[in-house]
Amino acid sequence: MASAAPTPSGTHPEARADARADVRLWHDIVRETLKANDVRLVTYVPDNVLKGLIASVHADPFFTAFACTREEEALGIVAGAWMGGMRGILLMQTSGFATLANVLASLPVAFQIPTLMMISERGTLGEFNIGQALVCRTMRPVLTSLAVEHHTLTRLDELEFTVDRSIKQAMATRAPVALILSPLLTGGKVFKA
Amino acid sequence: MQASETKPIGPGNAQVMNRFELTKRLVAKLPEDAAVIGGIGNTNFDLWMAGRRPQNFYMLGSMGLACPIALGVALAQPQRRVVALEGDGSLLMQLGTLATIAMLKPKNLTLIVMDNAAYQITGGQPTATAVGTDLVTIARGAGIAQSAWAADEEMFDELATQALTKDGPWLIAARIDDKPGTGTTDRDPVVITDRFMRGLGTKK
């Protein structure tokens, strides 16, 4: 712990030596906000940063949560479920998002299906893998070119508001939304030499 | 099912049938509320021509996603029978979904593969099933135990009846000829979503 890299203060309780038991972790806030908005289906291709969120939705019987083999598949499932009356979210890593442009354009955007997406952001703020750093650059341009609403989540104190309002807007306007989990919020994945 | 007791039916000895004929047979058997998700191109086109049901979803451009979309509907509405119609090329693109479906075991889901051993709509280029890939063997290996080739139209009917009445998941594969789809779907996605959701009772 003593040699740990500096972490942003106030935003990442897990990384703070003085973390208090009553401080809610980012993934507790996300889980509770999903629940409050009746988002029951969670499909994912895992990522290390998402580990806590994935474990906590699996532990809560409110959610139907499972791993998929590809992000495209996971997005198709969420789209079908929404048309069937069940709200869902897809959890993935930056690299997984990079596989989605065709499906995003042809399914949720074209058919006006509010698929929720949460992306753990690799490739920035201390990335050690050049592949991640390069593919990360495609994420916001793809979202922007398809006019998909997206927000980068950096602060614990804004998290609930942003997630809650984004879900509500997606449902009301029948549009997909992408919530990007910045390392500023989560601590990211740290290079261990 | 007698046929399968005497000699196992595989792509080598199953009769070559016609997609539109089989689609009409399927649609005739569907419970009124059953949802059907068509795959890209021909499976959609023949589904459209077999009768406009509000419980049909016609996907556009998301090659390989008929089965995942159908799985999503099946999870959201466990009381409703849900069928995915997919081409061999499309299923080969998203084989992983067979494993996901096997893992979740949705009782109300049936996958139907129309195997013409080609990417027909893009010019008839052969797929791997033309030289021996057996999609039923793959599905069984993925864990969908109730996977079978239809030897002929009669057996297709029997398998479809089982799949629509007993617990799934099911996969039915049919060898089909190279006839193109018999029409084209409406291409207005917003209208398709709206009709489908009304058909599913999720929009009033």
Ligand SMILES: Cc1ncc(C[n+]2csc(CCOP(=O)(O)OP(=O)(O)O)c2C)c(N)n1
């Ligand atoms: C991701 C993606 N790759 C390629 C295509 C082009 N494409 C459209 S239909 C098709 C062939 C589909 O083959 P199959 O599912 O076997 O159906 P068939 O045409 O034989 O009825 C291809 C390659 C596409 N639409 N999307």
